[in-house]
Amino acid sequence: QLQLVESGGGLVQHGSSLRLSCAASGNIFSYAMGWFRQAPGKEREFVAGISWSGSEAYADSVKGRFTISRENAKNTVYLRMNSLKPEDTAVYFCAAEKSWTVPSRASNDYDYWGQGTQVTVSS
DSSP states (O other), rough: OOOOEEEEEEETTTTEEEEEEEEEOOOOEEEEEEEEEOOOOOEEEEEEOOOOTTTTEEEETTTTTEEEEGGGGEEEEEEEEEEEEEEGGEEEEEEEEOOSSSOOSSSSOOOOOOOOOEEEOOO
C-alpha cells in the first residue's frame, strides 16, 4: 500500500508559478507517477506523467509550461507549473502506477491516489 500526499497548491495570479509536491509513504522506484487535475463539473484529466526512468509525458494544454520531475531517493514527485492561466484552476492529484513503461494517460491505470491539492488561478 502506497500513500500519497500532495502539497504546494494555493491561490495565485495569472502568469504566476507554483510547484506541487507529492510525497509517498514508500519506495516509488518501480512506479510511474502522474499528475491529474479535476475542475468543477469536469472529468479528471491527465496533466503529466513520468516513468521510473524519467521519461516524461504531458497533456497538450500544459506542454511547455509544466515540468514533472521525481526524486526517487526522497520518494517525491514534483510538478513545476509556470505561466499559470485561469483555466489551470482545479484540484490536482498525484497518482502512482505500478509500471516499468511510459506513464499512462488513463486514470484507471493508476493504483494509488493522493487526496488532492487545490490550485486557483485568478485572472
